[in-house]
Amino acid sequence: MSDTSQETPRAPISELASASPAAMPMSGRREALIIEHDDAVEIIERLRETHVDINGHTFLLKLDTLIVRLGAKWEDKREQVFDHLKLAFERAHPEPNWCIPINEDCWLGMLPESGSRKAALFMAETWRELCGFFVGDMSALEIPLYDVLAEDVDRLSLKKIDLATYFPSGDAESAPIKARHGFSGDDSKADGGSSAGQRPLIVATSLSHAGRNLKVASSIEPLFEMKKMVLIGHRLESLVMENLDNTLLDRKALANLDWGLREMVDILNIDQGLKLLKLRTPEQRKMMMVVPAAFSTFASARARQRITQEVQKAAMEMGLKVLFEVRGLDGVPPHRVLEIVSLIKPFCMTVVGSVSPDRKVIAGLAKCGLSGVCVEYDGAKRDEDNLRDYLGALAAAAKVSAGACMVQGFDNYRQMAVARLAGVTHASMRTAALMSPRSPTPAVTEDAGS
Structure with a gap:
C-alpha cells in the first residue's frame, strides 16, 4: 500500500475544474x-x-x-x-x-x-x-x-437526446434491467450482489463454543485508495452478535472472547466472505481483498494453515491480490507481531496491523514488518475541521510507524473526503452506509452450509 502525502485543501473528492460551456454537441458526439x-x-x-x-x-x-x-x-x-x-x-x-x-x-x-x-x-x-x-x-x-x-x-x-428519434436498440419498455450481478428482484439472494437501492446481501451463521452462542454476519466492504478516490477491492467484514438477542459485540468484547471462539468467528467470517466475493463478477471484485483475523487466530498454527491455504486458493481462482489484516494488536509485544507477520507474509501481497485509534498504540507497531496501520472509525460526531484534525493525527502516526493508514467503517463519503485531505491513504465504508436512506435493512441470509 503506497503512502499518500497530505494535500492542500481543495474540492473534497478530487481536483475538479468546471466543465466549460460548450455548444450543443452534434448528433452521435459525446x-x-x-x-x-x-x-x-x-x-x-x-x-x-x-x-x-x-x-x-x-x-x-x-x-x-x-x-x-x-x-x-x-x-x-x-x-x-x-x-x-x-x-x-x-x-x-x-x-x-x-x-x-x-x-x-x-x-x-x-x-x-x-x-x-x-x-x-x-x-x-x-x-x-x-x-x-x-x-x-x-x-x-x-x-x-x-x-x-x-x-x-x-x-x-x-x-x-433527440426524443423524435430516440429508440434505443434492444430496449424493452416494461422489463427491469439486470445489473452486472445478474439478478433482478428476488434473485438477489442467489447472486449476492446489490443493484441501486437493492439491499446488500449479508450472510449470517450461528455457532456455539463452550456454552457461548453467537451469530456471525459477514459482508464485503468496499475498499478505496484515497489519492484518486478509486475502488480497489473489498474487505471481508464481520458483525458478531449474541444469538439470543442480536446484541452486537464491540471491539472490546471481541478482544475478550475465548481464543478458541474467536478463531471460529474469524474462520467463519472468512469462509462466508469468500463465498460472497465468488458470487460477484471479475470486474466487480476489482483487484484486492482484505482478509482480517485476530492475532490469536493467526498465532494458531492450525488456524493459520487453514486460512492461508483457503485464501490463497480463492485468490488464485478469482485473480485477486491478498492483504492480511492482523487484528487485536493492542498490547502485543513487537517481536511477537513481527514473528506472525513473517509467517503469513509469503501467502499475501502485504500485511497491515489493526489497533485502537490511539497514537501511542500506533507508534508501538514500528519495526514489526507491517506495511500499514488499520484503525476503525469511532463513529463520533465531529465537524469537518475536528474530523480532519483527528484523522490527520492518526495518519501522521501511522506514516511514521508503518507507512500507510487505513481507516475502516466510515458512515458516508463526506467523511472519506475529509479523510483524504487528512492524509489517510486507504478507507472502507460500512455496508449499511452504502444504502440510501430510503432503503430497508440489509438482507440477511442464514448460511446453512458453514
Missing part, C-alpha cells in the same frame, strides 16, 4: 462533464455497479435555460427547484430508481425499472412541468436532455 460534487465517487460507482448507464437508463437534465430565465431569482429558488424535481421523481419512481443534483446546474435520474424511451419521456415531461411551475411555458426551447455514461472516477460522458 461531451464530458466533470462532477463538482462531494459524492462523485458514490455516483460513479453506483452507475458502474448497476450498469444502468450502459443499458440506457440514466439521464441528465441541464438546467441552464431555466437558470437564465430565473435570472437573479435562481439563488433563492435553487433548493426549491431540486426539491421539486426530487418530489416529482420519487412520487412516480420509488427505489431502486434514484435521482440526485449534479454541479448545482444539472440533475441526474436513474430509472432501471423503466424502458429507456419511456424513462426519457418521463424526464422530458418532468422538465416541462418544472419550467411551467417556476417560469411558465418553455416548450419552444429544446429539451436539454442527455443520456449518461460513467467515464471516470469524477467524470460523466453525455450525449444529447
Whole structure:
C-alpha cells in the first residue's frame, strides 16, 4: 500500500475544474462533464455497479435555460427547484430508481425499472412541468436532455437526446434491467450482489463454543485508495452478535472472547466472505481483498494453515491480490507481531496491523514488518475541521510507524473526503452506509452450509 502525502485543501473528492460551456454537441458526439460534487465517487460507482448507464437508463437534465430565465431569482429558488424535481421523481419512481443534483446546474435520474424511451419521456415531461411551475411555458426551447455514461472516477460522458428519434436498440419498455450481478428482484439472494437501492446481501451463521452462542454476519466492504478516490477491492467484514438477542459485540468484547471462539468467528467470517466475493463478477471484485483475523487466530498454527491455504486458493481462482489484516494488536509485544507477520507474509501481497485509534498504540507497531496501520472509525460526531484534525493525527502516526493508514467503517463519503485531505491513504465504508436512506435493512441470509 503506497503512502499518500497530505494535500492542500481543495474540492473534497478530487481536483475538479468546471466543465466549460460548450455548444450543443452534434448528433452521435459525446461531451464530458466533470462532477463538482462531494459524492462523485458514490455516483460513479453506483452507475458502474448497476450498469444502468450502459443499458440506457440514466439521464441528465441541464438546467441552464431555466437558470437564465430565473435570472437573479435562481439563488433563492435553487433548493426549491431540486426539491421539486426530487418530489416529482420519487412520487412516480420509488427505489431502486434514484435521482440526485449534479454541479448545482444539472440533475441526474436513474430509472432501471423503466424502458429507456419511456424513462426519457418521463424526464422530458418532468422538465416541462418544472419550467411551467417556476417560469411558465418553455416548450419552444429544446429539451436539454442527455443520456449518461460513467467515464471516470469524477467524470460523466453525455450525449444529447433527440426524443423524435430516440429508440434505443434492444430496449424493452416494461422489463427491469439486470445489473452486472445478474439478478433482478428476488434473485438477489442467489447472486449476492446489490443493484441501486437493492439491499446488500449479508450472510449470517450461528455457532456455539463452550456454552457461548453467537451469530456471525459477514459482508464485503468496499475498499478505496484515497489519492484518486478509486475502488480497489473489498474487505471481508464481520458483525458478531449474541444469538439470543442480536446484541452486537464491540471491539472490546471481541478482544475478550475465548481464543478458541474467536478463531471460529474469524474462520467463519472468512469462509462466508469468500463465498460472497465468488458470487460477484471479475470486474466487480476489482483487484484486492482484505482478509482480517485476530492475532490469536493467526498465532494458531492450525488456524493459520487453514486460512492461508483457503485464501490463497480463492485468490488464485478469482485473480485477486491478498492483504492480511492482523487484528487485536493492542498490547502485543513487537517481536511477537513481527514473528506472525513473517509467517503469513509469503501467502499475501502485504500485511497491515489493526489497533485502537490511539497514537501511542500506533507508534508501538514500528519495526514489526507491517506495511500499514488499520484503525476503525469511532463513529463520533465531529465537524469537518475536528474530523480532519483527528484523522490527520492518526495518519501522521501511522506514516511514521508503518507507512500507510487505513481507516475502516466510515458512515458516508463526506467523511472519506475529509479523510483524504487528512492524509489517510486507504478507507472502507460500512455496508449499511452504502444504502440510501430510503432503503430497508440489509438482507440477511442464514448460511446453512458453514
